[in-house]
Amino acid sequence: MLERIEKLRQEASAAIAGASDAAALEEIRVRYLGRKSELTGILRGIADLDPAERGPVGSGANAARKELEAALDALAAELEAAELERELAEGAIDVTLPGAPQLPAAAQNLLIRTQREIEDVFAGLGFRVLEGPEVELDYYNFTALNHPPGHPARMEQDTFYVDPATLAPDVKIDGLAPGPEDVVLRTHTSPMQVRSMEVQEPPIMIVVPGRCYRSDPFDATHSPVFHQIEGLAVGEDITLADLKGTLDAFARAIFGPERETRFRPGFFPFTEPSTEVDVSCFRCGGSGVLPDGTRDPLCKGVGWIEILGSGMVDPNVFGFVREHGYDPDKVQGFAFGMGIERIAMLKHAIPDLRKFFENDVRVVRQFR
């Protein structure tokens, strides 16, 4: 009996070794380990055996069965792995084909990005960001900014006047229907100086980004629609030196850590003293000369680039918000205004201001 078991074991082992697929394995399993198989029959018949034989035959048959089962399982796993291997090999793709299409990555627009960068610099310095109306009253755009009627500076601004007939019929100015020069498209973001002081007592530190309008025909540096950012800081002790420090910090954040500003006298009706501000040229480093010895075209060899107008708020402006806590004898402060397009043009070598409004996506996407 034991020999028979050994024979079966050898036969089955050989069959397993020769099996090449899952079906053959199953056939072997049924033949040698199935309910009708000889080995199963031997195990089933143990009880009928001589007691002395029962032990050796039982353990021999069981051992053979276990060995065969293990061999079958091992081979089955092997075959399964080979099968998967084959399937995966068949599933290989051309990884070099393009990815599934999305809309192409879009861009923010450099103007928006630059405005945000500037806002963030001033926000970090403690300024609030406010916004104001673009269809504005002459009062805020000029009068309260110390531009009396007929003032040459008022004319110099090339103002667009809003046709009062195109406003809502209930618009009143000091109780009267607006006249032909009472409503303007704001020529600068400065009207928000007075608007903001009307709603916030000193101290106040704000910046005001936004669209402005002037009747300048389109050219490389002008557009009738453009963007400015205004700054205003008023308290008891705000000095021109504080303006310098603020703008130095701005210049370094936007144009690089080595930058500094330079103040020159200027004239704006709503500041006194008034100052024009230059930033040291970030291309040549302020020398006016490029590394190859040629004149720096960006700063025209001067080493400085004009970036904004500024000054100490004129006491007459405080006169218009005196009852809001701005006594010209007690408070003082600075104001500045810069063109956002100009900053972006300088920083990114944009040759023509019109590029910002052309909205050519080939250009828009150059700036992420």
Place this chain on the structure above:
Amino acid sequence: MKVPYSWLRAYCDPGLSPEEIGSTLSMHSIELERISHQGAPADDGFVVGKVLSAEQHPNADRLRVCEVDTGDGGRTIVCGAPNVAAGQTVAVALPGAVMPDGTKLGKAKLRGVESNGMILSERELEIGEDHDGILVLADGAAPGTPLSEVFAVAEPVIELEPTSNRVDCFGIYGVARELHAVTGAELAPAPWEGDAEATGEGKVEDYASVTVEVPELCPRFSARVFTDVTIAPSPPLLKARLRAAGMRPINNVVDITNYVMLLTAQPLHAFDLDKVPGGEIIVRTAREGEKMTTLDGVERTFDTDAVLVCDREGPTGVAGIMGGQVSEVSDTTTRVLLEVATWDGVNILRTSRKLGLRSDASNRFEKQLHPEMALRAQRVASKLMVELCGAKLVPGTIDVTGEIPEAHRIRLRGERVKKVLGIEIPAADRAEYLRRLEFEVTEDGDDLEAVVPFHRHYDVTREADLVEEVGRIHGYAKHLPSTLPKIVQGGGLTRDQRLRRRAEDALRDLGYDLIVSLSLVDPGFAERLRIPQDDPRSRLIGITNPLSGDHSVLRTTLLAGLLDAARYNLAHGAPRVALAESGRAYLREGTPSDGTLGGTFPGDRKPPAYEPWRLAALASGPMPGGWRGEDAEPDFYVLKGALEALAAQLGCAVEVEAASEPFLHPGRAARVLVGGEPAGWIGEVHPLVCREWGLEAASAFEVDIAPLIAASPIGAEQYEDVITYPAVHQDIAVVVGEEVEAAAVAQAIRDGGGKLLRSVELFDLYRGEQLGEGRKSLALRLEFRATDRTLTDDEVAAVRERIKESLEGIGGSLRG
């Protein structure tokens, strides 16, 4: 303001180059525009010569062979001018000299005679037009004297841009005064010191009279009369200076008026007295529609604000702007009436703008001159009239004037300078700077009292103005410290502003390029968008003085700008566009919601228009399918997906309901609702609108941002436990009539689902024969969840039963 270098140095010479003067003035006073150049590149080789002899050229009828003494003995010069003669003092260019046109002079053989230099004409020197003859100089300068000692041969011109408050710097002497104040270099006495001797007959009143009918517009009108005037060309020095300053020499009288204006900033006007009937001058405002031909030959029509200088017969000049032809000084003039007046600057500016006529005079008058300047200019001009025109000044000056404004006296506190500027400037320096600027200064301890000079009367009126004077002369560039404001105030963006950035970023990340389009547009956009005239979006806010019709009204929608940009990009080779804009619309009327983005702005006075902030997007051209998919036109649902994703980024939901817009496909258009309130539109752009913009097809949306932000929970979210009691999901299929909108189905489900139903999401739409004609099946995934227990099957089954009942209300049934 063109400032010839040599002319400036005649009054103040700090020993600096033109470039150094320009940059010094820029840093302390007036901005430098550029340095330009007049005349020859250099003085070298230009000398005074004396013609010793002038003989006929042996081989040429029209040439003379001259012997000229140029200080180094005689030299032979062949000259073609008819007027050359022995004994003349002339301007000579020696071989090697570089002419104004850049040619370098050499020795030349002219018809067999070697010419060793050139006798110059005015035109060759670029100081005049005259080319017929050589320039004959006044006797006196020794042969060999550098020509530059007689007049500027090579003249750098410092071109400055004085600001509108500094009318004094529209005169050379004013610029010299600034240079003196900044550098401390000596300032020559003012040219108006001293006066001409009056040698004429009688007195001025015998010749002329002046009546000023509008004293408020003409604070001063002064007149002097000159007889025995000889009209002639001006001497080279004057011509050279005028030329370098950008003016054309005409004759001695006209040149004198221009020269004095350039020197003092006070314009003058010379009349031929014999062309002023009765010598009567009347200053009055124009009659409506009154006409006159100005010196430039143009007939001008005036309104009643314009001030005219008239004679007995009518207007003879536009006050402060330009003279008229009738009384123009000509070659035959012998008697001159010299007007030096002060006009109201605002009036001059207005009139000059209305006429579209600006002149060197109006440019100065509009900045408001002080009446005192008029008499100063009379004195300077009188001296020149006598000297250059051989004129006799008639005794007396007609001076019609009101009260001359008194000089301001202003106190400057020492501590104030430091407090405003943050710079310590020693008291002695403060006083010195102001004195150099011709303020009369009385020191009083650390303070001082300053009397403002006439030429700064309208500019310096307060202590703050003195602070500026002291600060700028001291110098900001060198002395201004860099400190930061000591203000404690929370800075940064508002929540609205932060969420707007997030919305813009979301659009970008969805693949929409952000554009910035012009808000000043062509009024035709509304009609092109088929917006009817009674629609608020057709009621455009317009400007009265547009540059062109293309930019004459404010946009009421962002759609036109997006369509423009789409057309531009598609025409420039883009296969598709997905564009978005974040910006304002400008409407006559509307109800602002809270916050800047809703059109509510700070300030006591209400803004005149309604300016809500909008987000808009547009896609046109096939959306990419790539190598394994089909390209698809960006239809309604593509844009709706973008809008929903945008809203989701703000943490809120949008709904839409079918509604038409004139510019949208009538069956593919919807109103966007946020919290049940209208907030914008979405849809496929109407084919006729697409055709108008040359597009095949496009879809777009435009929404107000304020309601989205108001609905956004961002920042206020509170934790909710969604883990302990997990949700149960069930998919259902609902069969309804074709006419029932998906939103109605979802609403019916929600109505039945109660608060245990947490979400309803449609994921399939099926139409088929077995459903029957006019029926459709919607597959929806429902999520049920309770916050305090795990839901049992029975509970969910009960809710499902209620949903079924609710759906029956809209004719729907659950399938399967």
